Amino acid sequence: MSKSIESVAVIGGGPAGLMAAEVLSAAGLSVVVYDRMPTLGRKLLMAGRGGLNLTHSEDFAAFVTRYGAAAERLTPLIEAFTPADLIAWAEALGQETFIGSSGRVFPRALKASPLLRAWLARLTAQGVEFRTRRDWRGWNEAGDLVFGTEGDAVETACPDATILALGGASWPRLGSNGAWAQVLAQRGIELAPFQPANSGFDVAWSEMFRTRFAGHPLKNIALSFGGRTVRGEAMIADYGIEGGAVYALSADLREAISRTGAVTLDVDLRPDLSRPKLADRLHKGGAGQSTTNLLRKTASLTPAEINLLREGHGIELPKDPGALARAVKSTPITLSAVRPIDRAISTAGGVKLSNLDEGLMLLAMPGVYAVGEMLDWEAPTGGYLLQGAFASGVAAARAVLSQR
Ligand SMILES: Cc1cc2nc3c(=O)[nH]c(=O)nc-3n(C[C@H](O)[C@H](O)[C@H](O)COP(=O)(O)OP(=O)(O)OC[C@H]3O[C@@H](n4cnc5c(N)ncnc54)[C@H](O)[C@@H]3O)c2cc1C
Numbered sequence: 001m002s003k004s005i006e007s008v009a010v011i012g013g014g015p016a017g018l019m020a021a022e023v024l025s026a027a028g029l030s031v032v033v034y035d036r037m038p039t040l041g042r043k044l045l046m047a048g049r050g051g052l053n054l055t056h057s058e059d060f061a062a063f064v065t066r067y068g069a070a071a072e073r074l075t076p077l078i079e080a081f082t083p084a085d086l087i088a089w090a091e092a093l094g095q096e097t098f099i100g101s102s103g104r105v106f107p108r109a110l111k112a113s114p115l116l117r118a119w120l121a122r123l124t125a126q127g128v129e130f131r132t133r134r135d136w137r138g139w140n141e142a143g144d145l146v147f148g149t150e151g152d153a154v155e156t157a158c159p160d161a162t163i164l165a166l167g168g169a170s171w172p173r174l175g176s177n178g179a180w181a182q183v184l185a186q187r188g189i190e191l192a193p194f195q196p197a198n199s200g201f202d203v204a205w206s207e208m209f210r211t212r213f214a215g216h217p218l219k220n221i222a223l224s225f226g227g228r229t230v231r232g233e234a235m236i237a238d239y240g241i242e243g244g245a246v247y248a249l250s251a252d253l254r255e256a257i258s259r260t261g262a263v264t265l266d267v268d269l270r271p272d273l274s275r276p277k278l279a280d281r282l283h284k285g286g287a288g289q290s291t292t293n294l295l296r297k298t299a300s301l302t303p304a305e306i307n308l309l310r311e312g313h314g315i316e317l318p319k320d321p322g323a324l325a326r327a328v329k330s331t332p333i334t335l336s337a338v339r340p341i342d343r344a345i346s347t348a349g350g351v352k353l354s355n356l357d358e359g360l361m362l363l364a365m366p367g368v369y370a371v372g373e374m375l376d377w378e379a380p381t382g383g384y385l386l387q388g389a390f391a392s393g394v395a396a397a398r399a400v401l402s403q404r
Pocket residue numbers: 011012013014015016017034035036037040041042043044046047048050051052053054055134135136137165166167168170171174175176177178179180344345346371372373374382383384385386387389
């Protein structure tokens with residue numbers, strides 16, 4: 001780039017954009033963060049309601065595999081801003097972290113508001129200017145950025161570089177509505193269609209099961225689909241099923257549903273007990289008991305789990321201990337559809353990574369970078385989403401700095 005870069009517009013004040021703003025302003029650049037909402041970081045605050053899973057403590061080699069097809073492109077970004085870097089960053093903002101039993105990393109406060117407050121104060125101290133209620137609409141003929149503001153008013157800006165950090169398309173009321181996709185498509189940027197990621201699925205529960213057990217957790221279970229098994233938790237919802245273990249399989253389930261219309265998820269309600277051991281317990285505890293009591297007493301199944309067995313295997317569960325153990329170890333649930341995108345935790349699709357150079361600059365638009373969830377990558381819950389968003393913000397900011 002011929003012009004020296006002094007000013008940068010960061011459009012989108014979520015984790016990816018704010019991280020880019022931090023790196024750029026720390027290096028002395030003049031940075032303006034624009035956002036269409038009245039306040040910044042709304043999705044980050046929403047993530048905080050679930051405890052704010054910042055990243056994951058597993059081995060780096062395993063960590064990067066969570067990005068699936070995008071792992072190769074994301075690995076160098078995460079090498080340059082690792083989970084350890086993210087933890088150090090949060091702690092420097094006064095947010096001590098801890099590793100939960102599943103290996104996930106959380107701030108001790110288990111919410112995002114103190115982190116976001118300290119972060120925005122740091123950015124302000126570094127000279128970052130925030131312009132909220134600025135809805136980015138694209139570029140005008142002169143090549144200036146165009147923002148809609150209050151009423152019909154329009155504002156333009158002509159920074160030396162632009163970082164787009166516009167998020168995905170889930171939870172649009174938090175700000176990220178995906179409207180940017182049309183603007184970029186018109187500029188010839190290749191996009192993969194938005195799809196719900198880490199989302200729940202519809203299940204045609206019986207009326208009794210739905211009304212009695214919606215909101216009940218299924219803890220320490222294993223879910224299997226398409227040759228993959230995931231241990232964890234799920235949550236029965238009135239519409240179907242959601243929760244961490246479901247999300248971990250959700251990309252495969254979503255693709256299969258789009259091909260075949262409905263799929264069967266296999267639930268092992270007691271993954272720590274082998275089938276023969278469970279059958280033995282059921283056999284020994286069996287005399288004179290109802291099946292419900294037997295399952296409750298010998299296998300500690302909850303009422304929700306026992307009724308889930310009936311949803312999958314029919315009201316009359318097998319009497320034979322071997323067959324009953326088989327049922328507990330393998331209950332089918334038919335998933336008929338993926339939940340709508342507006343309630344998904346994240347979005348798959350967006351700007352295809354092939355549009356970007358190593359520093360996340362759009363090859364077709366020199367000086368314009370794209371970061372965070374607006375890029376076409378997806379990952380399960382577990383902190384991989386925020387780690388990816390933060391790391392991409394750092395990468396683009398460093399790439400801008402390297403152009404100076
Ligand atoms: C309920 C929920 C829980 C979650 N929990 C976790 C978790 O525990 N761990 C985890 O890793 N991830 C979690 N996530 C996902 C995580 O929050 C997102 O992946 C992350 O916020 C993406 O960051 P981003 O900066 O790319 O986009 P966003 O956070 O979506 O920020 C994009 C910003 O761009 C702005 N914007 C969009 N369009 C325009 C426009 N045209 N003009 C101006 N501004 C615009 C938006 O207003 C928004 O502020 C959760 C998400 C949800 C919904």
